[in-house]
Amino acid sequence: DAGVIQSPRHEVTEMGQEVTLRCKPISGHNSLFWYRQTMMRGLELLIYFNNNVPIDDSGMPEDRFSAKMPNASFSTLKIQPSEPRDSAVYFCASSMGGGNQPQHFGDGTRLSIL
Amino acid sequence: DQQVKQNSPSLSVQEGRISILNCDYTNSMFDYFLWYKKYPAEGPTFLISISSIKDKNEDGRFTVFLNKSAKHLSLHIVPSQPGDSAVYFCAASEGFNAGNMLTFGGGTRLMVKP
Numbered sequence: 001d002a003g004v005i006q007s008p009r010h011e012v013t014e015m016g017q018e019v020t021l022r023c024k025p026i027s028g029h030n031s032l033f034w035y036r037q038t039m040m041r042g043l044e045l046l047i048y049f050n051n052n053v054p055i056d057d058s059g060m061p062e063d064r065f066s067a068k069m070p071n072a073s074f075s076t077l078k079i080q081p082s083e084p085r086d087s088a089v090y091f092c093a094s095s096m097g098g099g100n101q102p103q104h105f106g107d108g109t110r111l112s113i114l
Numbered sequence: 115d116q117q118v119k120q121n122s123p124s125l126s127v128q129e130g131r132i133s134i135l136n137c138d139y140t141n142s143m144f145d146y147f148l149w150y151k152k153y154p155a156e157g158p159t160f161l162i163s164i165s166s167i168k169d170k171n172e173d174g175r176f177t178v179f180l181n182k183s184a185k186h187l188s189l190h191i192v193p194s195q196p197g198d199s200a201v202y203f204c205a206a207s208e209g210f211n212a213g214n215m216l217t218f219g220g221g222t223r224l225m226v227k228p
Contacts, residue, residue, distance in 0.1 A: 031214060043218040056215065091157055099209055100146045100165055103216060105157030
């Protein structure tokens with residue numbers, strides 16, 4: 001079975017550019033989560049969707065960050081404009097509905113903003 | 115304020131011996147706990163979980179223990195194998211009503227020496 005698929009795996013871009021990260025969740029999963037991992041803050045939740053609807057975006061650092069889930073099989077995390085402090089590994093995860101379901105992670109996008 | 119803490123950043127164990135990884139939490143609303151394993155350049159992989167109604171869950175070489183009164187959980191790996199060398203994260207959730215959102219600890223790097 002295909003797991004969570006993220007693209008690109010690596011992204012290097014200059015400060016001020018727009019960055020779009022993509023995620024395809026596991027088929028049948030109706031919850032999707034975006035995380036950011038940094039040395040300083042570890043793994044932190046940015047936003048999560050349930051049935052394609054954003055439920056909690058309190059972890060999104062600022063208005064430069066936005067996320068969408070236009071359908072059950074695709075989500076994007078966009079940063080515009082990007083800044084060097086956005087450099088991190090960004091993970092997407094999905095889980096089935098109902099209680100006590102583990103989240104399954106993609107392999108992440110390593111983002112470097114120069 | 116870290117709600118989930120892994121106080122040991124690293125642990126070194128001889129192959130064949132037991133590995134014990136510890137995790138403490140402060141939020142009494144957490145009712146579902148998970149352990150993830152992470153290799154470099156990969157996403158976290160779900161390992162084992164436990165509900166707050168249990169105090170032990172076992173899956174092959176992996177056992178998770180939960181002590182609710184002490185707000186402490188641990189992961190035992192017996193016997194440890196070199197392939198177990200990875201970073202281990204504990205995570206906690208307030209459950210379905212909180213969207214199954216996970217709060218992660220900072221991770222413990224396990225090194226199993228042949």
